[in-house]
Amino acid sequence: MLTIFVIAWLVAYNIIQPLANWIAYDLLSLPQGSHLGESLAFFFYDVPKILLLLSGMIFLISLLQTFIDTQKVRVMVEKRGEGIGNVMASLFGAITPFCSCSSVPLFIGFVQAGIPLGITFSFLITSPLMNEVAFVLLIGLFGWKVALLYLLSGITIGIISGLILGRMKLERFVEGFVYEIKPQSSGQVLEEKLTWKERVNRATESTREIVGKVWLFVIVGIGIGAFIHGFVPQDALTGIMGKGAWWSVPVSVILGIPLYSNAAGIIPIVSAMLSKGASLGTALAFMMSVVGLSLPEAVILKRVLKTPLLVIFFAVIAVSIILTGYMFNWVL
Amino acid sequence: MLIIKILGSGCANCKRVEQIAHKVVSEMGVEAEIIKVTEYPDIMAYNIMSTPGLVINEKVVSTGRIPTPAEVTTWVANALEIA
Numbered sequence: 001m002l003t004i005f006v007i008a009w010l011v012a013y014n015i016i017q018p019l020a021n022w023i024a025y026d027l028l029s030l031p032q033g034s035h036l037g038e039s040l041a042f043f044f045y046d047v048p049k050i051l052l053l054l055s056g057m058i059f060l061i062s063l064l065q066t067f068i069d070t071q072k073v074r075v076m077v078e079k080r081g082e083g084i085g086n087v088m089a090s091l092f093g094a095i096t097p098f099c100s101c102s103s104v105p106l107f108i109g110f111v112q113a114g115i116p117l118g119i120t121f122s123f124l125i126t127s128p129l130m131n132e133v134a135f136v137l138l139i140g141l142f143g144w145k146v147a148l149l150y151l152l153s154g155i156t157i158g159i160i161s162g163l164i165l166g167r168m169k170l171e172r173f174v175e176g177f178v179y180e181i182k183p184q185s186s187g188q189v190l191e192e193k194l195t196w197k198e199r200v201n202r203a204t205e206s207t208r209e210i211v212g213k214v215w216l217f218v219i220v221g222i223g224i225g226a227f228i229h230g231f232v233p234q235d236a237l238t239g240i241m242g243k244g245a246w247w248s249v250p251v252s253v254i255l256g257i258p259l260y261s262n263a264a265g266i267i268p269i270v271s272a273m274l275s276k277g278a279s280l281g282t283a284l285a286f287m288m289s290v291v292g293l294s295l296p297e298a299v300i301l302k303r304v305l306k307t308p309l310l311v312i313f314f315a316v317i318a319v320s321i322i323l324t325g326y327m328f329n330w331v332l
Numbered sequence: 333m334l335i336i337k338i339l340g341s342g343c344a345n346c347k348r349v350e351q352i353a354h355k356v357v358s359e360m361g362v363e364a365e366i367i368k369v370t371e372y373p374d375i376m377a378y379n380i381m382s383t384p385g386l387v388i389n390e391k392v393v394s395t396g397r398i399p400t401p402a403e404v405t406t407w408v409a410n411a412l413e414i415a
Contacts, residue, residue, distance in 0.1 A: 070381035070396070101343040102382035102396060104372060109381045181376045190380070190392045205400065300341070303372060 002200065013052050020045035039230025046141070046222045046268070053140040054133065054218070055211050061132045062206035065097050066199040070106070071190075077123075078113050082166060085119040090158035093126030094151060097206075100297050103127065104304055108178050117174070118166015125317055126158030129292040133214055134263030141271040149328070150284060157288075157320040164316055173309030214264035221268035228272035248282045249325040253318055256289025266290050280332050285325030293317060334364035334411055339375045339385030346384040348398045353386070356404045362412065389414075 023044050024030055030037035073092050080088055103124060110120040130151060138147035194202070270283045293314055301310055336353050340346025350368060357364045369375055378387060382396030386404070388411045394403070 099345060101341060101345065105375060105383050106381050108372060108376050177373050181373050190395055209398065
């Protein structure tokens with residue numbers, strides 16, 4: 001059963017480029033190089049490509065994630081000091097699936113285990129930034145190198161922000177109840193040994209759920225991207241988002257804070273921006289800001305973090321993103 | 333009577349789990365009380381690391397995902413056997 005899917009996937013993935021070109025240029029007889037032709041070829045190629053990539057890779061990633069037991073993660077991180085602890089926490093944050101509703105139980109769980117606040121923050125910062133949808137879309141639209149760069153920067157931002165926040169001794173700004181919760185001593189830990197079949201089923205469910213949530217955003221996002229691709233002049237954005245405009249990085253990050261979109265919606269737009277002259281650092285910084293600093297997340301974290309801490313938390317992340325943006329602009 | 337608790341602070345996933353719980357309970361014709369636990373101090377008493385969480389008769393059966401109706405049916409059946 002699985003093999004049939006894999007073969008079908010591979011076949012589909014290889015036909016779409018020629019198919020898209022055929023639809024735009026032969027079927028609809030649009031001239032190559034025309035705005036509409038370019039836009040449509042882009043659209044008909046990228047929509048199925050992204051959807052295929054998404055389903056394929058999310059499935060693989062979800063499969064791998066069935067091997068992660070958050071309880072064990074906590075135990076592993078518990079024993080580490082500052083530095084290594086931050087690195088481990090950040091790495092785990094990158095690979096653990098993240099739903100904002102999980103951030104609070106996780107936070108409380110870590111704190112209860114006696115894990116220092118800074119290390120807990122490393123996890124909490126990298127987790128939303130490194131969501132698998134964003135990663136897959138980056139691969140699909142920008143290639144492996146950019147995706148890995150994004151991954152590395154997310155982890156680095158998590159480690160460094162966590163270290164800084166840890167030094168600031170912010171425990172007094174965590175809501176009191178977090179330190180007072182006593183887990184039921186009889187509360188057994190949910191231990192699951194899964195068979196391969198069960199893992200595949202879970203991964204399929206996860207994939208269905210995730211793709212089900214984002215496919216429309218992907219199509220709309222690519223639609224907008226296709227429009228920009230075909231109709232906006234090549235260098236329209238170089239002035240305001242290119243390397244020369246040094247202020248573009250902080251402005252993009254600040255602009256990204258109130259904006260909230262899931263990764264699926266924003267990446268296609270960012271891709272179109274890039275193709276029109278925005279520099280990679282600025283575009284990635286914008287994306288991280290939109291995905292990582294969001295109002296919904298702030299509202300949820302407010303339950304456990306008092307306002308001063310919440311503000312500092314967001315500020316430190318914002319600054320880290322800005323610095324990362326500059327670094328990429330400088331290095332690439 | 334079965335006590336089924338849904339641990340979660342109200343996001344879409346948690347609501348889904350609640351729907352599934354109601355559906356399974358009514359399909360099985362079982363007597364059960366379904367309670368939504370939304371306050372973190374109460375949620376964390378179960379020592380879970382991610383929501384949504386599903387608890388049947390004080391036993392945690394699922395965390396961090398939306399279980400399928402088939403799974404929930406099995407758990408309810410198991411709980412009835414033990415009870």
